[in-house]
Amino acid sequence: MTIAIALKINDGIVLATDSASTIIGEEIEDGVRPVHHTYFTADKLFNLKKGSRIGAMTWGNGSINDESISTLVKDFRKGSEKKEYGTVEAIVDDFKSFLENKITPETSLGFLIAGYSNGEGHPEMFLIKINNGNIEDPMPINADDPLSISWFGETSFLTRLLLGFDERLFEIFEDNGVDSETINNIFSDCREKLQLPLGVPAMPIKDAIDLVRFLADISVNSSKFVPGAQVIGGPIDIAVITKHEGFKWIQRKHYYDKDLNLTTTMEDE
Known part of the structure; x- marks a missing residue:
């Protein structure tokens, strides 16, 4: 499992992921497949092209055909x-x-690709979804929002905090x-009245980093203390993309x- 977070503000985008990689065991009964093991060293956040102002983060399957997503991104x-x-759209399509x-x-996995196009002063974000081998066309997200917080992977903890309700509420209403x-009217009302207002578009990059780190820590610690296998955890990787610093x-x-x-350079990583 994964928590992947993107915060867009006026001055750039902050990306963060955890490092958990969950190995699922064989089915035991009624379709249940228990967690066999969880590693806490996976790479899920990348500079998509060295020297560019474009980054990517991933969630879902950690490998394809025995090659890790990290290796494939480096390929x-x-x-x-x-x-x-x-x-940004050109590299997304490629x-x-x-x-x-x-x-x-x-x-089955997802990618968020974010960054700056040449000559543009505002960042862009694109979502690529792959479900059971079917890859969807890249979709721009939050293009008109000067402030946006997006989270992917194991989203339940942040959904409760930021939106004010549990994702399973829909199913409870149906039952x-x-x-x-x-139900849709209630959810619309909840989003309007319960959403936690964190951050402003003009906040400094340093404060945006602190906010993303805070949200990632909440997800990691929530997963640590709830019953069951910990599926979010390990070191938190954080990167920032800005207009001038890249x-x-x-x-x-x-x-x-x-x-x-010491012979390893940033270009090798």
């Missing part, structure tokens, strides 16, 4: 070294084409005979000691 990055992309040649009928129109890591784990690998 794409390597293959696009000599390509020039004038817009990345989708790359994925189409890799995915299998079992693949109690409430008609769909009434893609910058704020905090990032490494499986190797950088002091013992």
Whole structure:
């Protein structure tokens, strides 16, 4: 499982992911497949093209055909070294084409790709969804919103906090005979009156980083203390994309000691 968070403000976009990678065991009964093991070192946040103002984060399947998503993203990055992309949408379309040649009928995952097009002063975000091997056309999200918080993966904890209700509420209403129109009206009312107003479009980047770190910590600690296997956890990776500074890591784990690998450059990572 994963928590992946994107916060867009006037001055840029902050991206964050946890590091949990869950291995699901064999089915035991009634379709139940228990968690076999959880690792806390997976990479889910990337600079999609070195030197660019474009980043990506992922959730869902951690691998395709025995290759990790991290390795596949680096394959794409390597293959696009000599390509020039004038817009975020152009690299999104190229990345989708790359994925189409890799995915299998079992693949289910998502990507958020965010950054700046050449000459543009405001960031853009695109969503790519793959469900059981079917890849959808990339969809721009929150294009007209100067402030937006988006979260993906295991969303229940942040949905409760930020929207004020549990995602299972719809099912509860249905089970109690409430008609769909009434349910939709209630949900619309809840979003309007219960949503927690965090942040403003003009907030500084440093405060946006603190807010995203806070939200990621809530998800990790909630998953840690609720009953069952912990499915969100490990180090939190955070990156910021701004108009002038481009893609910058704020905090990032490494499986190797950088002091013992002094020949490694940022371009190798």
